[in-house]
Amino acid sequence: MKNCEPLLRIAIDGPGGAGKSTIAKLLAARYDIPYVDTGAMYRAVGLKMTRLGLPFEESDELTAMLDSTDIDFVVENVILDGEDVSGLIRTQEISAAASACSKLASVRKKLVALQKEMGKVRSVVMDGRDIGTNVMPDAEFKFYITASARERARRRYLELINKGEQADFDTVLAEINERDYNDMHRELDPLRKADDAIEVDTTHMGIEEVLESVVRLIDN
Numbered sequence: 001m002k003n004c005e006p007l008l009r010i011a012i013d014g015p016g017g018a019g020k021s022t023i024a025k026l027l028a029a030r031y032d033i034p035y036v037d038t039g040a041m042y043r044a045v046g047l048k049m050t051r052l053g054l055p056f057e058e059s060d061e062l063t064a065m066l067d068s069t070d071i072d073f074v075v076e077n078v079i080l081d082g083e084d085v086s087g088l089i090r091t092q093e094i095s096a097a098a099s100a101c102s103k104l105a106s107v108r109k110k111l112v113a114l115q116k117e118m119g120k121v122r123s124v125v126m127d128g129r130d131i132g133t134n135v136m137p138d139a140e141f142k143f144y145i146t147a148s149a150r151e152r153a154r155r156r157y158l159e160l161i162n163k164g165e166q167a168d169f170d171t172v173l174a175e176i177n178e179r180d181y182n183d184m185h186r187e188l189d190p191l192r193k194a195d196d197a198i199e200v201d202t203t204h205m206g207i208e209e210v211l212e213s214v215v216r217l218i219d220n
Helices: 020-031 038-052 060-067 092-101 105-118 131-135 149-162 169-185 207-219
Strands: 009-013 035-037 071-074 077-080 124-128 141-146 198-201
Touching: 009 020, 009 131, 020 035, 020 124, 020 141, 020 207, 035 038, 035 071, 038 060, 038 071, 038 077, 038 092, 038 105, 038 124, 060 105, 092 169, 105 124, 105 131, 124 131, 131 141, 141 207, 149 169, 198 207
Parallel strands: 009 124, 009 141, 035 124, 141 198
Antiparallel strands: 071 077
């Protein structure tokens, strides 16, 4: 009889800018398991729809596009139809596109199916908006990582400035609040904390402090 190691599946949910992806990457490295950035998958679809000029609504064209869309991860790089789009999907325009396309049933159906398959039979760290509630409801560990809207806007503002992009704090804050509202009020799989998820508020915490607090919870 084959000796199978127990699965370690870590689901991380929370609003944009709370540090989900950063913590997920560090946990994946810590436990030497794959990391799946589900938000990047929606960003990739948003990028493709934007490039093709497709409206953010259900259509035969969207169905055909999704049928021919392939999204994969190579280390931390996002590969869309064979192209590394990692740098192209982190703009404010594509962030808005990701939020818009995530409301579409056909997009969610395709990407959630891919995500569920990824988390079904192997250890994995996955972050997004509905991982603990929908994609991996049976994950061994679930965390809801959050922070105040102003703190998340501050982080995003500094990130844009450090990249050499022009940014206005009030605009970034308004976009954060709008995306929060859209994510929490969408009809399909809205952002919410799973009943059995552990909430971690990172407003006044550094990355290492957040990481160590999560690791302690997992290891204990």
